Amino acid sequence: MSTPERAPSYAAVLRVPYAARTFLSSLAGRLSYGTVFLSLMLALTASTGSYAVAGGVIALFGLTGSLLAPVRGGLIDRIGARRALVPMAGVYAVALTALAVATWRPGAAPVWLLVVLGGFAGLCAPPIGPAMRAVWSDIVPDPALRQRAFSLDTVCEEVLLVTGPLLAGLLAAVARPALGVAVSAVLVLAGTLAFTAAPPLRSAAVRPRSARRSGGGGALPVQPVVAAAGLGVVLGALTLLLVVYADGRGRIAAVAWLEAALAVGSALGGLLYGTRTWRRPARVRLPVLTTGLALVLAVAGLAPGLWVLGGVLAVAGLLVSPALTTAYLLADETAAEEHRTRVGTWVNTAFNLGSSLGSAGAGRLAGQVPVAVCFALAAVPLLLSAGFARRRRSVTSVELVPAGR
Known part of the structure; x- marks a missing residue:
């Protein structure tokens, strides 16, 4: 990969104006994705008594969330992160809250309702990670510093996906699994609101339209x-x-x-x-x-x-x-x-x-x-x-x- 040269420090990344505030708020929202899967699995299993039902709802939730993510990303590109992410996070949080209520007690809701809510939640899941990486590209135009920012972002996101299930397990142990689903809803809504309120996302005019790229359109990389x-x-x-x-x-x-x-x-x-x-x-x-x-x-x-x-x-x-x-x-x-x-x-x-x-x-x-x-x-x-x-x-x-x- 050739001999590397020393890059700017991670502190230099976080010293970029508004970077630390924007990044930390995005991590708060992304922590929801670390807690929600285990919380949902435990809550659905406890509520329905069926691993098959729980697995099916989780699979539908994951598939709709993954397959439609580029569509939601395209919406962010077209109308802006604030106008797209806030409604997504709001609807997603409502769907998770409804799932928490529906799984709070065994047999509290019919299976068909759990399936509908799971699929609908995945449909609206806000792509906070890709939105944050787009912000990094805007506020960190230097390629060396941007690589540092992306490395920090990836590592922190992985840490959230490891610590999230631990938090979900703790909530299930001290209270009940459905509480983890409700906490996931609070995290994503609060994190998204804080993220979109950060100065780099308040106005499209803040986002630099540099000429460092050309072409590409909406191409699949x-x-x-x-x-x-x-x-x-x-x-x-x-x-x-x-x-x-x-x-x-x-x-x-x-x-x-x-x-x-x-x-x-x-x-x-x-x-x-x-x-x-x-x-x-x-x-x-x-x-x-x-x-x-x-x-x-x-x-x-x-x-x-x-x-x-x-x-x-x-x-x-x-x-x-x-x-x-x-x-x-x-x-x-x-x-x-x-x-x-x-x-x-x-x-x-x-x-x-x-x-x-x-x-x-x-x-x-x-x-x-x-x-x-x-x-x-x-x-x-x-x-x-x-x-x-x-x-x-x-x-x-x-x-x-x-x-x-």
Whole structure:
């Protein structure tokens, strides 16, 4: 990836006018996505007594949230973040509150109502993460500082997705699972209102229309989307494969610290990655990072014991945040100003759908083939995405709407 140079500090990022306030408020809203899935699963299971119903509602919630995210991102690009995000967050919070009420007691609501509310909530989920990355691009025009900002953003978002379920579990333990759903509603509404009230989002005039990009329109950024999908597949499969691996050794409780090793490695890798300014462009760095990650995870299943596997996962984690950060950066670089949020949501959508496919595929393979083979097979989509990027670096996007529209 070439010899790196030292980049500006993270403190320099947060010293950018309004950056700290805007970023922290976006994190408050995004914490809702860390708490809501486990809270919903526990609340739905307790209310209906059926894992099948709970899983179906969660799947519908996740699918509508992921598949329609680019549509919601496009709406933000067309009418502005404040005018789009506030109604989305309001309706989403109402839907979550209704789900909390409907699951507060066992049998309090019919299954069909839970399905409708789950699908409707996913339909309106505000894409705060992509909106924040669009803001970073506006208020941090320097490429080196912007890379630092994106690295910080990715690491903090991952931390929220780890700490969110812990908060949800605590709420379920001290009160009831539905309280976690209600808290998720409060977080997303309060966070979105604070985020959209920040000076960079108060007026479209604040957003600089620099000429640092040209073309791109509303195009689908092929390379980062394919890489994100491959990354989602391998990480989605990994969650289940760690359970299979640990259970095969009679240490199912070890899954928690195995996942912690991956998370800690990812946070450290993301922070270290952001400390450097890389001479090679993002489109060159991305396949290098994904290839390295795929190779490490492909051999992880050969680890002779849990301690060795934990070390391998920590090493793999060093590449997770850098790969995802680079995918976000590449999508941002290829996006036209007026389509930036929409293009950024494609990376999220690809990752989430890939994660679902990875989990489903690992579930089909587990128990039928050796776990080491499952690890290797899970890494294949990520290797293929890296090979695709190397063969077609000249193809950076696929046009979805006419340029300039």
